[in-house]
Amino acid sequence: MPDARLDLVNRSFKLAARPVGLPKRSDWLYDQSPVPSPAEGEVLVKVRYISLDPAMRGWMNEGKSYIRPVAIGEVMRAGGLGEVIASRDANFPVGSQVSGSFGVQAYATARGAELSRVDPSIAPLPVWLNALGMPGMTGYFGLLDVGQPKAGETVVVSAAAGAVGQVVGQVAKIIGCKVVGIAGGPEKCDFVVNELGFDACIDYKRGPIFPGLAKHCPEGVDVFFDNVGGDMLDAILARIRMRARIVICGAISQYNTTTGIQGPKNYLSLLMNRARMEGIVVFDWADRYPEAIAAISGWIADGRYGSREDIVPGLEAFPETLLKLFRGENFGKLIIEVV
Structure with missing residues (x-):
C-alpha cells in the first residue's frame, strides 16, 4: 500500500459510558486518529454509508445478550457499506464495493472473510443496508x-x-x-x-x-x-x-x-x-442470506417490492441522528452517509 495512505485521518465515535435512558452526546467520544495499513489478509475500506438500527441501543448495555456488548472505549458497532481503497486480500481488489460490520467511523480495516460483496447494478448501495441487508x-x-x-x-x-x-x-x-x-x-x-x-x-x-x-x-x-x-x-x-x-x-x-x-x-x-x-x-440464518437476497432482488426487479431509506449526511451528527430511531422520527431505514 502506498505510504500516502498513512496520511489518512479516521473519524470515529467510541462508546464513552453506558447510557441511562436515551443516549446522550456525553456517552460518546469523538476520536480522530491515523488510519492503519491493512495487514496480510485484510483490506482498508472507505466507509460510505452506516446503518443505524434499534439493536444498537442494546449493544451499549453491559450484560448477557445474543452478542457481546460494545466495550467502553471501543468504536460503536454498526453495519456499513464502502469501497476497498487498499487490499492485501486478492479476493477483494481495490475498487470493490463491500458490506461488513465497519462501525461508526470513516475508515475501517477488515479481514476479507468478514466482508460481503454488494452489486450496485442490482440495487443502489443504500438498499444493500435495507431490503438486501x-x-x-x-x-x-x-x-x-x-x-x-x-x-x-x-x-x-x-x-x-x-x-x-x-x-x-x-x-x-x-x-x-x-x-x-x-x-x-x-x-x-x-x-x-x-x-x-x-x-x-x-x-x-x-x-x-x-x-x-x-x-x-x-x-x-x-x-x-x-x-x-x-x-x-x-x-x-x-x-x-x-x-x-x-x-x-x-x-x-x-x-x-x-x-x-x-x-x-x-x-x-x-x-x-x-x-x-x-x-x-x-x-441464525446467516448461511441462507443468499436465498433471501435472490428472492427480494427478484421482487425489486419485477416491481413487486419497494424500498425506502432515510439518509442523513454527516458522520459528526451520529449521536443526534441515532435518536431519530427512538423518537419515531425516521421514515424508512435510517442511514448515515459519511461525508
Whole structure:
C-alpha cells in the first residue's frame, strides 16, 4: 500500500459510558486518529454509508445478550457499506464495493472473510443496508420461517414504515396474506398503504389501536410481527386467533426505559389460543442470506417490492441522528452517509 495512505485521518465515535435512558452526546467520544495499513489478509475500506438500527441501543448495555456488548472505549458497532481503497486480500481488489460490520467511523480495516460483496447494478448501495441487508434478512426469515404465514391469513406488523416492517408487510402480501400495519402519523400510514401495498394501516399516534384492530382484523390476528413491544404487544395479544404466531423481533418502546422492561400482561391469551411467541436473531440464518437476497432482488426487479431509506449526511451528527430511531422520527431505514 502506498505510504500516502498513512496520511489518512479516521473519524470515529467510541462508546464513552453506558447510557441511562436515551443516549446522550456525553456517552460518546469523538476520536480522530491515523488510519492503519491493512495487514496480510485484510483490506482498508472507505466507509460510505452506516446503518443505524434499534439493536444498537442494546449493544451499549453491559450484560448477557445474543452478542457481546460494545466495550467502553471501543468504536460503536454498526453495519456499513464502502469501497476497498487498499487490499492485501486478492479476493477483494481495490475498487470493490463491500458490506461488513465497519462501525461508526470513516475508515475501517477488515479481514476479507468478514466482508460481503454488494452489486450496485442490482440495487443502489443504500438498499444493500435495507431490503438486501440485515433488515431484509430479518424480515424475510422472521416472517417466513418463524411466523409461517399462509395465504389468506391476517398478518399485523408494528413499526410498519420502518426497515424491518417494510419487508415483513411486502413479503406477506406477495405470498397472499392480508396485511395490516401499525405506524406513527398519517404520512407513514399513507406510505404503508399506497406505496408498499398493505391492506390497511393503524396510526398509533391518534390514540389506542384497539378500534383499528377491531375494524381491520375483525376475525383476529394470525401472525403478529412485533418490533415495538409494550402496550402494543398487549393489544395484539387480546386479538389473536387460535394457533396464532407472534414473532418477537424487537421492542423499541422498551430500550431506553429507566424503570424496567414491561413484559406482556396478556400472555394468558397464548394459553387460551394455543398460540406461540418466539424471538428471533437474524444471525441464525446467516448461511441462507443468499436465498433471501435472490428472492427480494427478484421482487425489486419485477416491481413487486419497494424500498425506502432515510439518509442523513454527516458522520459528526451520529449521536443526534441515532435518536431519530427512538423518537419515531425516521421514515424508512435510517442511514448515515459519511461525508
